[in-house]
Amino acid sequence: MSRRRHPLPWAIGSLALFVLLAASLLTGRLALAAALAGLGGVVAILAVTLFRRHQGGPQRLSPFQRFYLWFVGIAVLGPFIPLVIASFAFRWNWPDLLPSVWWWTARTTARTPRGWDYVFSPISRVLESTANTVIIALIVTLVCIVVSLPAARVIARENFRGKSLIEFFLLTPLIVPEIAVGLGILITFIQIGLAGSYLGIVIVHLIPTIPYMVRVLTSVFQGLSRDYEEQAQVLGAGPLRTLWHVTLPMILPGILAGGLFAFLVSSNIFLLTFFIGRGRIETLPTLLFSEVSGGRLDPEGAGIALIVTIPGIILLIMTERFIKEEVFAKGFGG
Amino acid sequence: MTELEIDSLVKRFDDVIAVGGVSLTVKAGSLVALLGPSGCGKTTTLRMIAGLEQPTAGDIRFNGESVLPLQPEKRNIGMVFQRYVLFPHMNVAGNVGFGLRMRRLPKAEIAERVREVLEIVQLDGFERRFPSQLSGGQQQRVAIARTVITNPRVMLMDEPLSNLDAKLREEMRAFITDLQKRLQITTLFVTHDQVEAIELADQIGVMFDGNLVQFGTPEEIFNRPRTSRIADFMGATNLIVGTLERKGDGESVLTTSVQKLRVGHAPPHPVGSEVVATVRPEHIDLFPAAAGGDCAENCFSAAIEEAVYYGGTVSYQVRSGDFSLQIKDRSTRRFARGEGVIVRLNPENLWVFPEVGGEREAV
Numbered sequence: 257m258s259r260r261r262h263p264l265p266w267a268i269g270s271l272a273l274f275v276l277l278a279a280s281l282l283t284g285r286l287a288l289a290a291a292l293a294g295l296g297g298v299v300a301i302l303a304v305t306l307f308r309r310h311q312g313g314p315q316r317l318s319p320f321q322r323f324y325l326w327f328v329g330i331a332v333l334g335p336f337i338p339l340v341i342a343s344f345a346f347r348w349n350w351p352d353l354l355p356s357v358w359w360w361t362a363r364t365t366a367r368t369p370r371g372w373d374y375v376f377s378p379i380s381r382v383l384e385s386t387a388n389t390v391i392i393a394l395i396v397t398l399v400c401i402v403v404s405l406p407a408a409r410v411i412a413r414e415n416f417r418g419k420s421l422i423e424f425f426l427l428t429p430l431i432v433p434e435i436a437v438g439l440g441i442l443i444t445f446i447q448i449g450l451a452g453s454y455l456g457i458v459i460v461h462l463i464p465t466i467p468y469m470v471r472v473l474t475s476v477f478q479g480l481s482r483d484y485e486e487q488a489q490v491l492g493a494g495p496l497r498t499l500w501h502v503t504l505p506m507i508l509p510g511i512l513a514g515g516l517f518a519f520l521v522s523s524n525i526f527l528l529t530f531f532i533g534r535g536r537i538e539t540l541p542t543l544l545f546s547e548v549s550g551g552r553l554d555p556e557g558a559g560i561a562l563i564v565t566i567p568g569i570i571l572l573i574m575t576e577r578f579i580k581e582e583v584f585a586k587g588f589g590g
Numbered sequence: 591m592t593e594l595e596i597d598s599l600v601k602r603f604d605d606v607i608a609v610g611g612v613s614l615t616v617k618a619g620s621l622v623a624l625l626g627p628s629g630c631g632k633t634t635t636l637r638m639i640a641g642l643e644q645p646t647a648g649d650i651r652f653n654g655e656s657v658l659p660l661q662p663e664k665r666n667i668g669m670v671f672q673r674y675v676l677f678p679h680m681n682v683a684g685n686v687g688f689g690l691r692m693r694r695l696p697k698a699e700i701a702e703r704v705r706e707v708l709e710i711v712q713l714d715g716f717e718r719r720f721p722s723q724l725s726g727g728q729q730q731r732v733a734i735a736r737t738v739i740t741n742p743r744v745m746l747m748d749e750p751l752s753n754l755d756a757k758l759r760e761e762m763r764a765f766i767t768d769l770q771k772r773l774q775i776t777t778l779f780v781t782h783d784q785v786e787a788i789e790l791a792d793q794i795g796v797m798f799d800g801n802l803v804q805f806g807t808p809e810e811i812f813n814r815p816r817t818s819r820i821a822d823f824m825g826a827t828n829l830i831v832g833t834l835e836r837k838g839d840g841e842s843v844l845t846t847s848v849q850k851l852r853v854g855h856a857p858p859h860p861v862g863s864e865v866v867a868t869v870r871p872e873h874i875d876l877f878p879a880a881a882g883g884d885c886a887e888n889c890f891s892a893a894i895e896e897a898v899y900y901g902g903t904v905s906y907q908v909r910s911g912d913f914s915l916q917i918k919d920r921s922t923r924r925f926a927r928g929e930g931v932i933v934r935l936n937p938e939n940l941w942v943f944p945e946v947g948g949e950r951e952a953v
Contacts, residue, residue, distance in 0.1 A: 490640055492663045494661070
């Protein structure tokens with residue numbers, strides 16, 4: 257993998273995101289906008305990180321490179337600005353450039369908590385939803401790793417009949433529309449009593465996360481020579497101890513990258529959570545959707561939208577130093 | 591000490607026979623080399639002994655007891671891989687102590703043994719280094735230390751020196767033989783380098799196409815190869831085709847396209863059969879054309895086609911009629927390209943085999 261991968265693809269990706277974001281903001285689809293903004297943030301941090309690594313030291317950037325950097329920065333962070341302003345606004349009507357009434361001036365006169373007061377008050381259920389989101393995402397990530405590890409190992413190392421079919425099959429959750437899958441699952445889950453349970457949600461969240469995880473881990477296993485495991489075995493380690501002492505430590509960066517994907521995907525799923533949770537289990541995406549489904553960009557919705565982006569960003573910053581860019585790139589392109 | 595016995599071992603991958611019935615015995619405490627070109631099945635044989643491949647047929651015994659039912663981790667063998675495969679996430683002490691940790695020895699004892707073994711491989715003080723901070727030779731020694739620390743019954747080495755540069759390889763050869771003799775570990779190692787095999791091994795098994803074609807001491811293999819292909823592989827790269835004309839005690843004569851050649855021993859083939867004689871490049875004598883009168887037998891004149899100086903030896907390609915011979919000359923005298931010379935083939939150094947590239951036995 258070349259060290260000098262150009263940041264152009266990232267810039268183009270960010271531009272596409274920016275256009276989508278602007279469109280969704282204009283059409284009032286705040287849930288989508290918030291999710292995209294979150295994804296955009298991830299892309300921005302990645303792009304900047306990659307860029308820094310490409311330079312390999314303090315080096316003067318060419319005008320082109322500086323242009324790209326600024327472009328990516330603006331494209332990604334720009335759309336956050338109206339969201340931040342909206343979260344502090346009390347009244348912000350078109351065509352005003354800035355809100356006519358700010359939240360903190362209206363705060364004293366309002367009868368119910370507004371804006372950030374509302375977001376942080378128990379009525380908003382933000383805390384409960386955040387806890388739900390994080391706990392579900394963590395469990396999904398762990399289960400996903402456990403399920404995907406053996407699958408990825410076999411796909412990477414063995415040749416068997418129907419291998420390409422299985423690989424294709426693993427990608428289908430990314431191709432088939434969620435709503436089609438979700439409806440069928442909902443009917444089944446109602447019958448067997450899994451609808452509205454945490455278990456049910458974890459199971460449906462595994463559907464879109466496993467393909468990512470398997471892809472990332474497959475490429476990781478392809479890069480890990482079998483010799484290491486054989487050497488451990490010859491030195492007296494049984495299969496489990498080989499896994500624990502040799503395989504897992506060596507593929508940890510890949511597991512972290514895949515885990516980050518799984519966590520982000522899981523914490524951003526709306527439709528499946530909405531179907532299977534049946535309103536009993538609220539996560540940040542479903543909460544945000546119920547808040548803004550009316551189509552108004554009120555300060556409460558904007559506040560929650562900003563909160564939604566936080567877990568992913570925190571996680572990314574926590575894991576950034578472990579992750580090799582190659583592993584990430586392979587997760588997308590194979 | 592353990593005696594390793596391989597009995598008609600066969601390994602088939604789908605339609606390909608990788609190992610076709612190999613039998614050999616590595617005596618307790620001795621060092622045997624499996625020598626052969628790449629793809630001859632020597633590594634597969636090694637992996638079957640380690641338990642990393644299941645044999646299709648045959649048996650592997652340690653001191654007469656079959657190890658086939660045992661998983662690799664239960665066989666108590668040591669294996670040094672070609673690329674060392676040190677665990678990159680462990681430091682030297684972690685790598686070397688790995689086998690003992692897997693045997694659940696107390697920590698203090700492991701630390702003590704690691705120190706001892708690192709001293710043996712002359713890497714004391716390197717405990718905290720990571721593999722990426724070591725040179726190739728040091729990594730190699732860590733890999734060996736990691737293997738010998740568990741006191742393996744049998745040590746297996748897969749081309750252990752092929753990743754080192756020439757000077758280091760010399761050092762490591764001496765180091766490995768020394769260590770093996772000192773620790774008296776029954777060792778089987780695989781190589782494609784005949785010099786390495788000759789220098790290291792007590793006995794050599796030559797493998798071609800999945801079969802063991804000759805097994806013996808380095809002297810036997812080097813001086814009395816059973817087929818022309820083994821002779822060729824052992825460096826006797828000059829092949830001379832001819833007809834056996836006369837047979838007798840030390841009096842056999844070969845008719846070739848250039849002239850009659852006397853060969854030093856009687857081949858078992860009937861008079862009149864097509865044979866091929868091989869001779870090592872360093873066993874051919876070369877004289878200036880003017881000295882031709884002194885040479886009594888097996889001499890013919892030839893012209894130098896190519897001369898390459900290798901420091902200490904000069905490699906010549908000479909031609910005389912159909913003969914094209916490679917000669918390594920250690921003398922200080924130099925011949926120029928195109929110069930006429932007298933070539934002498936010592937009857938004692940001519941080895942006669944049935945036919946070119948033939949696998950049938952000779953002598």
